Amino acid sequence: MKLVVSLVLFFSIQICLAQRYSLNQRTIYPKEYDISDVVAETFFLRPLGFIGSIAGSAVFLGSLPLSAFASIAPPHDAINKAADTLIIGPANATFKRPFAFYHYSPVGNYPKVIEHEYARSADAATYR
Numbered sequence: 001m002k003l004v005v006s007l008v009l010f011f012s013i014q015i016c017l018a019q020r021y022s023l024n025q026r027t028i029y030p031k032e033y034d035i036s037d038v039v040a041e042t043f044f045l046r047p048l049g050f051i052g053s054i055a056g057s058a059v060f061l062g063s064l065p066l067s068a069f070a071s072i073a074p075p076h077d078a079i080n081k082a083a084d085t086l087i088i089g090p091a092n093a094t095f096k097r098p099f100a101f102y103h104y105s106p107v108g109n110y111p112k113v114i115e116h117e118y119a120r121s122a123d124a125a126t127y128r
Contacts, residue, residue, distance in 0.1 A: 033099070041100060046094055049094030053090040053091045056086035057087050060082055060087055063082060064079070064082075067079045089106040092105070093108075
């Protein structure tokens with residue numbers, strides 16, 4: 001029971017801080033969120049992306065001798081490709097992807113977060 005309460009409290013604080021941060025930065029992704037977006041991002045996508053980054057790091061380290069051997073022949077970029085695929089891609093999807101943007105980009109090219117009308121209004125000043 002204590003674990004459930006702790007997890008609910010942790011994720012509630014995380015959501016509140018994320019909303020406050022986006023208003024302080026005066027930028028949010030231009031989409032209306034509903035509860036399914038918040039649940040999907042908070043409980044599934046971001047934690048799974050983080051776990052994927054850690055698992056990708058372990059696989060990368062395990063395959064590093066093979067990647068180094070493959071880098072002997074031109075174009076000498078097997079290690080960079082393996083790192084981009086196994087570590088950088090999942091990390092970008094976890095930490096750089098805008099909230100509720102569900103398209104994966106292996107190189108981390110996500111749309112710029114644009115200024116929302118609410119962030120320019122007088123109501124947003126109360127959150128700063």
